[in-house]
Amino acid sequence: MARVVAVHGIGKQTLGEESLRKEWLPALNDGLTRAGAAAVRLAEPDVAMAFYGDLFRPPGEFLAVGDPPYTAADVAEGFEQELLQAWWQAAAASDPAVVPPGADTLVSTPRSVQAALRALSGSRFFAGVALRAMVFDLKQVHAYLTDPVLRAKALARVADQIGEDTQVVVAHSLGSVVAYEALCAQPGHQVRTLVTIGSPLGIENLILHRLQPAPLTLDGPPRAVWPGPEGLVWANLADEGDVVALVKDLRSAFGEQVRCAIVRNGARAHDAVAYLTDALCGRAVADGLA
Structure with missing residues (x-):
């Protein structure tokens, strides 16, 4: 070995x-x-x-390329929204270019999820990362922790x-x-x-x-x-x-x-x-x- x-x-x-x-x-x-x-x-x-x-990795099929076409609406309530919120807060703490989340912008609605993803896309950390890739990353962590198989x-x-x-x-x-x-x-x-x-x-x-x-x-x-x-x-x-x-x-x-x-x-x-x-x-x- x-x-x-x-x-x-x-x-x-x-x-x-x-x-x-x-x-x-x-x-x-x-x-x-x-x-x-x-x-x-x-x-x-x-x-x-x-x-x-x-x-x-999703099963392959003809005419499909790359990650699933996720949008802000695909960020699930609970774990995924909470992790996204934590990423946003951490990015704002270390990157002055990131607008911090306010008390009235907690990630709990489609609109605030979109705000979080938009803020992160402009950060140094997530620079160049497509929105759908960010959502896919959230889902990978979630899936590992909740899918026993x-x-x-x-x-x-x-x-x-x-x-x-x-x-x-x-x-x-x-x-x-x-x-x-x-x-x-x-x-x-x-x-x-x-x-x-x-x-x-x-x-x-x-x-x-x-x-x-x-x-x-x-x-x-x-x-x-x-x-x-x-x-x-x-x-x-x-x-x-x-x-x-x-x-x-x-x-x-x-x-x-x-x-x-x-x-x-x-x-x-x-x-x-x-x-x-x-x-x-x-x-x-x-x-x-x-």
């Missing part, structure tokens, strides 16, 4: 294992170089991509790649949720280091409470299960402008042993490659492979 298992994030439904590995492998090696660990160079057999994006299939894709030789798991965006749950489901795994980048795991009301296994909530704030043995090292990296990683510090939810850090990805705040090439990511991977 591969020494490093990579787990991609949302919006990769039109790609696949090989295309994503070709993107991630050089970025991982660049991160190792930035960390002064160029000697720990990864080759193709060292990295496996746990791909689950096709589970969200899809969730089980995605978890199986990750679990199948993690073997006795796997030392490091690097997971991006929604993939960090899948990787976390997959590791929790394998209590005897031999993974040394979990690296989460651009992770939404700390969003309490929308993500944290829906994790499997569920966090403990007996006294004080919810405390989630640790995804492995005590010796597991967990590094969590977040860009200040990454609206998907709304909660940058995971320690209150997962324990003080999570090593949380802020990185600077510039205009590519949520981009996986930007995270992977950072020296802090490279150091975490190198330590796990040492």
